[in-house]
Amino acid sequence: MVLDSETVRSSAACDYLGKELQCSCGRTHSVxxxxxxxxxxxxxxxxxxxxxxxxxxxxxxxxxxxxxxxxxxxxxxxxxxxxxxxxxxxxxxxxxxxxxxxxxxxxxxxxxxxxxxxxxxxxxxxxxxxxxxxxxxxxxxxxxxxxxxxxxxxxxxxxxxxxxxxxxxxxxxxxxxxxxxxxxxPIEMIRAGMGDMFGKYTALKDWMLGHIVTGEYYCEGVAEMVAYSVEKCIRSTSGLASRDAEAIRNLMEGLVLSGIAMSFVGNSRPASGAEHHISHYWENAFLQLNRAAVLHGTKVGIGTVVVSRIGTALASRAVDFEAARRDAVAFDAARWRSDVERLFGTAAPGIIRHSEEANRNSIDERLHRIDILEREWERIAQVLSTPPSAGQVESLMAAVGAPLRPMDIGVDNGMVEGGVMYAKEIRPRYTVLQLASDLGLLEEFARKAGSEK
Ligand SMILES: [Zn+2]
Ligand SMILES: [Zn+2]
Structure with a gap:
C-alpha cells in the first residue's frame, strides 16, 4: 500500500491497520x-x-x-x-x-x-x-x-x-x-471533538512553516491524511446538534484518522501546533490557580481562533526584516527569564532548563532564521493565507455552537497575552508564534490578542 492522495481519499481508519505504507517521504508508516x-x-x-x-x-x-x-x-x-x-x-x-x-x-x-x-x-x-x-x-x-x-x-x-x-x-x-x-x-464533549479537529488547520500550517524554516521532516501524505480527517468531521457539522448517527460516526472516524496520522509520524506534529501550545499554557495557568480544567478540545478550538488571527495578519504584513534583525540583537535574556518564572510558576525551572539545553534563545540562530524568512517570505505568506482564514474558522466553530472567545471559558486578557507571548516555550517546535517572535512582532500580536473582545 502506498500513502498517496488516492489512498487518503479512499481509506477509512480500519483500512490502515496491520499494513506497512510506503511513502514518498522516504519512510514506511505503520500503526x-x-x-x-x-x-x-x-x-x-x-x-x-x-x-x-x-x-x-x-x-x-x-x-x-x-x-x-x-x-x-x-x-x-x-x-x-x-x-x-x-x-x-x-x-x-x-x-x-x-x-x-x-x-x-x-x-x-x-x-x-x-x-x-x-x-x-x-x-x-x-x-x-x-x-x-x-x-x-x-x-x-x-x-x-x-x-x-x-x-x-x-x-x-x-x-x-x-x-x-x-x-x-x-x-x-x-x-x-x-x-x-x-x-x-454531553454536547460539550462532542463540540470539543470538533474543536480539537479545527486545530489541525493551524497545526498543519505550523508543520509546513517548520519544514521551510528549520528543514524539519515533513510528510505530504500524512499532512493530507490529517486534512482529510478534518474534512470528514466538517461534513458532520450540521448533524451534530441533533446527534445524527452518521454525523457522530464521521466525527469519530476523523478523530481516529488524525490519531493514526500522529502514530505514522511518531509524534503529534501533524495534529498539534501553536493552538495546542496556547491550550497547554492555559491549562497550566489553571493548574497553578487550582481552577477546574476545561475540556482539551474546547481550549484548542479557541486557541485556533487566536492563532489563526495572527497567521492571517502576518500573511498580509509588509515585514521589515532589518527591524527584525535589530530586535534579534537586542534580545533581553533577563526579561525573558523573569517573565517565564512569573508566568509558569512551578513549571518555570523545567522550561528554562530545556530552553538552555537546546540554546533556543540563540541570537545567531535567530539571525539565520530571519535570513531564511526573508528569502522564503512569498512561500511563507502563501502558507499563512491558505484557507481557512481566521474569520472562516470562527464561522465553522459558531456553526457547531462551540465557544469562540477565551473569556467564554474564563481565560482572561492577561492569560491570552501571556499565552501568545510564551506558549512557544512549552514545546521546541517551530510555529507561527516562533515566526512572529523571530520577526520581532510577537509582543504586538500578544497585546492585540489580549485586548480583543
Ligand atoms: Zn510519509
Ligand atoms: Zn488535541
Missing part, C-alpha cells in the same frame, strides 16, 4: 492499532474482539460517568463471556485528573490481566495507555465520547508534579466505538 470498530451496537462485539486478539482475561477501568455511559454494560458483557478480571471505577467529587494519585490507584487495582479495557475518552484513555505501557499489558479503548483525537495516538497527556506532561506510550490494541454510546455523550 500499532489492530482493530477499529465505529458503528451502532459495536459494544456487543467487545467480547469477540478480545478473544480474536488472543486474550482470556480483561480488567476494566472507568470513572463514575463513563461507567454509567457504557462501563456497566461492558462489565456485564465481559462477565457473561467469562472474561472479567477486576474493575476500577474512579470516584471523584470534581473531574478525574490524570495525575500521580490516579496512576497510583490504577497500579494498586490492576493485577495481571491479558488486556485492560478502558471505558472513556481523554483522561481514562491517557491513564490506561500509560499504565498499560508500564506493565506491558495491551489496552482496548471503549470510547464514550468523540471528544479528542488521542484514541489512536502513541502519547499520553498526564499531569505530573502539577504539570501538563506528554509521555510516549504504546498505542491501544483496539478501538471499539459504539455510535449509540457516542451519541449520548
Amino acid at each position: 500499532g492499532v489492530k482493530r477499529v470498530i465505529i458503528e451502532s451496537g459495536a459494544l456487543d462485539d467487545l467480547p469477540s474482539v478480545i478473544r480474536e486478539l488472543g486474550h482470556t482475561s480483561a480488567f476494566v477501568v472507568a470513572d463514575t460517568n463513563t461507567y454509567a455511559a457504557a462501563g456497566s454494560r461492558v462489565e456485564s458483557l465481559l462477565r457473561k463471556a467469562g472474561l472479567a478480571d477486576g474493575i476500577l471505577i474512579y470516584r471523584r467529587q470534581g473531574d478525574l485528573v490524570p495525575d500521580e494519585r490516579a496512576i497510583g490507584e490504577f497500579f494498586v487495582a490492576v493485577h495481571r490481566p491479558d488486556v485492560i479495557v478502558a471505558v472513556g475518552a481523554g483522561v481514562i484513555n491517557d491513564l490506561a495507555k500509560y499504565v498499560g505501557s508500564r506493565l506491558s499489558i495491551p489496552v482496548i479503548i471503549v470510547a464514550t465520547a468523540p471528544s479528542m483525537d488521542g484514541f489512536a495516538s502513541d502519547s499520553s497527556a498526564l499531569i505530573l508534579d502539577n504539570l501538563k506532561t506528554s509521555v510516549e506510550v504504546q498505542t491501544v490494541e483496539a478501538i471499539v466505538a459504539d455510535v449509540d454510546v457516542l451519541r449520548a455523550a
Whole structure:
C-alpha cells in the first residue's frame, strides 16, 4: 500500500491497520492499532474482539460517568463471556485528573490481566495507555465520547508534579466505538471533538512553516491524511446538534484518522501546533490557580481562533526584516527569564532548563532564521493565507455552537497575552508564534490578542 492522495481519499481508519505504507517521504508508516470498530451496537462485539486478539482475561477501568455511559454494560458483557478480571471505577467529587494519585490507584487495582479495557475518552484513555505501557499489558479503548483525537495516538497527556506532561506510550490494541454510546455523550464533549479537529488547520500550517524554516521532516501524505480527517468531521457539522448517527460516526472516524496520522509520524506534529501550545499554557495557568480544567478540545478550538488571527495578519504584513534583525540583537535574556518564572510558576525551572539545553534563545540562530524568512517570505505568506482564514474558522466553530472567545471559558486578557507571548516555550517546535517572535512582532500580536473582545 502506498500513502498517496488516492489512498487518503479512499481509506477509512480500519483500512490502515496491520499494513506497512510506503511513502514518498522516504519512510514506511505503520500503526500499532489492530482493530477499529465505529458503528451502532459495536459494544456487543467487545467480547469477540478480545478473544480474536488472543486474550482470556480483561480488567476494566472507568470513572463514575463513563461507567454509567457504557462501563456497566461492558462489565456485564465481559462477565457473561467469562472474561472479567477486576474493575476500577474512579470516584471523584470534581473531574478525574490524570495525575500521580490516579496512576497510583490504577497500579494498586490492576493485577495481571491479558488486556485492560478502558471505558472513556481523554483522561481514562491517557491513564490506561500509560499504565498499560508500564506493565506491558495491551489496552482496548471503549470510547464514550468523540471528544479528542488521542484514541489512536502513541502519547499520553498526564499531569505530573502539577504539570501538563506528554509521555510516549504504546498505542491501544483496539478501538471499539459504539455510535449509540457516542451519541449520548454531553454536547460539550462532542463540540470539543470538533474543536480539537479545527486545530489541525493551524497545526498543519505550523508543520509546513517548520519544514521551510528549520528543514524539519515533513510528510505530504500524512499532512493530507490529517486534512482529510478534518474534512470528514466538517461534513458532520450540521448533524451534530441533533446527534445524527452518521454525523457522530464521521466525527469519530476523523478523530481516529488524525490519531493514526500522529502514530505514522511518531509524534503529534501533524495534529498539534501553536493552538495546542496556547491550550497547554492555559491549562497550566489553571493548574497553578487550582481552577477546574476545561475540556482539551474546547481550549484548542479557541486557541485556533487566536492563532489563526495572527497567521492571517502576518500573511498580509509588509515585514521589515532589518527591524527584525535589530530586535534579534537586542534580545533581553533577563526579561525573558523573569517573565517565564512569573508566568509558569512551578513549571518555570523545567522550561528554562530545556530552553538552555537546546540554546533556543540563540541570537545567531535567530539571525539565520530571519535570513531564511526573508528569502522564503512569498512561500511563507502563501502558507499563512491558505484557507481557512481566521474569520472562516470562527464561522465553522459558531456553526457547531462551540465557544469562540477565551473569556467564554474564563481565560482572561492577561492569560491570552501571556499565552501568545510564551506558549512557544512549552514545546521546541517551530510555529507561527516562533515566526512572529523571530520577526520581532510577537509582543504586538500578544497585546492585540489580549485586548480583543
Ligand atoms: Zn510519509
Ligand atoms: Zn488535541
